[in-house]
Amino acid sequence: MAEVYSIISGKGGVGKTFFSINLATSLSELKRKVLLVDANITSPNISIILKIKNFEKTLHDFLKFKANIDEIIVKTPFGFDLIPGSIKIEDLIDINLDRLDLISKLRKNYDYIILDSSAGLGRETYSTIKISDETIVITNPEKPSLMDAIRAIRTSEILGIPVKGVVINRYKEDINLSKVEIILGKSILGTIREDENVRESFNLGIPLISYLPESPASVDILNIARKIAKVEEVEEEKRPGILERILKVLGWR
Ligand SMILES: Nc1ncnc2c1ncn2[C@@H]1O[C@H](COP(=O)(O)OP(=O)(O)OP(=O)(O)O)[C@@H](O)[C@H]1O
């Protein structure tokens, strides 16, 4: 039975989608069955970032009663399944957010369901939080982002969904993490370093974890995934080399 996590933030643009994609990839590499849902209803972008085109129906069709749940699941070359969103503006009309509840029907098929949510803490984000077992709050280390992280934590708790932990993205080793834990009143699940390769992986449409597994942000996200999946490093199989990974991603292996 899958555990369902929504990735939320108070402030937009802090790295929710980057983290969601790479957490899904890492958990898949740890041999877990993962479904990633692009629950950013107003601005879905995962299928665009990953250049995934092999689908006809989207989460929006499902929310408009135009598709069944199993018609909107796509296999990706990165080990996880994806529910993509529609980028058509007209698809935002007449959607029924309550239907998101039915995603829990898919629990039996996966170990983890990860919901990438929208910027900010509006109605859309409430709907994704409400169908989760726990939320993971992501923030940047700067003060305005941390202040908004407190709002995200409170929102989750008001909705009755516990916060699994906080992820500090774009971390530089100049902040006092224990102080941040005290300010937020939550434990830090992990930090992800600022990494210049993130942009390149976005441009290529390959998760950083698959493209450059030794890159600082990849190492950090894999550590978070291990913590979530309760996997010790020794349990892992030998990781394939970079050439092997790229060939696999391109479908040549
Ligand atoms: N650790 C990092 N190092 C360097 N750049 C990063 C890092 N994390 C994210 N970025 C960059 O930050 C930008 C925003 O990331 P992302 O799209 O994941 O944010 P988001 O929270 O999903 O935004 P939105 O709220 O609009 O959905 C991306 O262009 C990405 O390249």
Ligand SMILES: [Mg+2]
């Ligand atoms: Mg996003």
